[in-house]
Amino acid sequence: MGEWPSQAVNDFRGRLLPETGTPVGYAALIAAYGLAIPLPPRLTAIAERHHPVATTAWNMLTPRHRPASTLAAQLTFAIKWEGVDLSVLAQLFRVLAPDTIADLVRATPTGAFARRIWFLYEWMTGDRLDLPDAGKVRLVDVVDPNQQFALADGEVSTRHRVVNNLPGTPRFCPMIRRSPVLVAAAAKKLDERARGQIGRVRPDLVARAAAFLLLNDSKSSFAIEGEQPSSTRAIRWGQAIAEAGQTRLSLPEFDRLQRIVIGDARFVRLGLRDEGGFVGVHDRETGDPIPDHVSARAQDLEDLLTGLVDYAARTLQGGHDPVAAAAALAFGFVYIHPYVDGNGRLHRWLIHHVLAAAAYNPPGLVFPVSAAILRHLDTYRSVLESYSRPLLSEIEWRRTSSGNVEVLNDTADYYRFFDATAHAEFLYACVEQTIEQDLPAEVAFLEAFDRFSLGVQEIVDMPADQVELLQKFLQQNDGRLSQRARTREFAALTADETAQVEQLYRDSFRAEQ
Template structure:
């Protein structure tokens, strides 16, 4: 506790092995000691048991988690019995913790949410609206691509709408089930709701079709309690001063490790990020940070972060293959999903938020402002073209690095004179001094 902070998983495993009288002896030896009282509180909290000890006397209360070591509220409800303040961010059914690292401290001090609002505060509302619409669609598409899926346009738009509405409803298991049905689309072949069988991720043996897991999910018998704990954690984050990106990483990655549903877990994992940030008011109003986009760009790092914990847990899970080629977990594993160190996950998510705020958002705004300037000047200085024609012209120019290809000159824009082509190319270069955002040219820019 003094040097490494609180590790709930280690303490839970330890408390199950030792004689409770050992804790009693520690407290009796130093009844006013801060570490003795914290240990006493954590034993009774984790084991849901009361030790043979009288309540602590009048002594200064201390927090259970040192907020200088780990991300936790500065204070919390006072336990008069132990004279400690319970500032744990979750409950005994879900409470991963994040260590304070130099990298996370740097991210927190950047105040990325405020920076995003500053960028948009200097931007015309119409450009903000169009940028928000595109970023929302882009996040939806990237989220499906991460899963290796190519949804129909209608399904992609529906999921984009669900992302845009994140944070508008209270977090609840029923709400997550509703979203699961939405993201799956055709639910005839998928059991909706909490799993009733084992869950795993990995490959299959080609001969037997038995699992070769890289990750084994929580046991079905533990899902109800784990999900109640995760939902309660999400609700508590709305009432504490813990950094929203940290809380979003804990909840979302905890959810994907639990893997409560038969299908749809990955996209719901990323939806939870949007939910936590929106409830905290972290992102600008009506603007979704498209965190799935940098996740897709950094897909190898994303997968490595997921594996970093799964690879530690897998050797500790005893399992066997079932007749239906699923997994059946044979030992107690619930602590692996409710108590884990989410520091690497928080660092990764914060890196994605930084990319969104410092790169994607300003570049999209700059592109739209450049496009509007290009459209206006083409109509004023070259030819009075319809919006759709100007949009097509800008696409051709962008695809060919600001030059109109021979094909475009002889077909779609054969009516432009050589002088007008030179004018258009010069206008494009002045309106787009730097390269436009990836993918920005492949949409109706005038009204996405």
């Protein structure tokens, strides 16, 4: 063990503080025990003045909040003020002797924080401490639901007298802080807004809008990967998206979905990776890997994915916020990166799965989240890299003969436990955009098209496919038929009919435009 931070500093492991302060809580534990983990997105420090300024990266507290320089004081402070950080605790519990935790609990056996720490130690390590059961004391939640997203319906641990409202299991359990952004987003009740919108729309329009949004999401998911799929492939993946949420997740189900998304598997290995993996490029001269992200080790994949499957079931049954759960599950999957190819599209499919399973979106309607992501690719990549880039420095690897990477240290916990707050904030923004913009826009378009189609039939008898072509020509040329359309595809229209059609288009699509 090193020393507890006792001097005020201006930076901590390269992260600048907004003002001079002494790192405490999880930061102090990381420093004192030399824990090798990516820094949590938000740390805490004690400022030198009584009116400090907090930031998204630092919670600055006043001198009166300063904890003592002991394990019990710093660990209790961390859980009280920063919530449950499983990534730090996993590393910490590995370096602490069991008797150290047992002594901490014995000092205050009925204390709420001591019992939470005791439960977390046994839950994460699987080891039973030499302690009697807590007895008759008031139940406390393991996770403070005012600080972090947790299950609404957890289970009681009679040994520790706590309610286990953790969203996952020791195999996979990302945590999400209740940031001001997420508190505001959850309060909007976007699922109720969507159902309210749909309830005011004719069922036939809803069905047509749903079909378009589904195909749009499928194409957008491929586009994010830089691919332009054939119509058949896009439709097939769209059908898989439409079925999301209807069956329980499993490893065979992931394999089935990968086969659908890949299509032609002659040049891609199907099934879980049997070697290392990374996202990045190779050095042109040496062929050495230059990773932007290093994936989980092949030997850890089944255990991690089993944890991911359990997380999906547990959050659904326990009443977890669906958007928050979808973010943790989907981004956790893509960080694990279990397949050689197809991970990105499966990661976005998981968003649909969680939302559909929780009945968050209206029945039969898919929120085109991938389309929203495609419009905000830079932000999406920044969110992905908010964890994957800091993680790189903690992974030891070497090049294999095939130009791949072989991970040399135990990295499984890096993929089990991470802070998914930024990921949930991003996903909530995408969901809101689909509900407030994409869905109304598509319904408005269909209503306008129906007005236009009916009006065209009053001017001239025209097949439906020609009406669609006519509308596309007018849309592409700001409401006027081009010279080409007048002389070729719609040469049969008289000048008067053409003028009527152009005016009809402007009248029909005025509100939609």
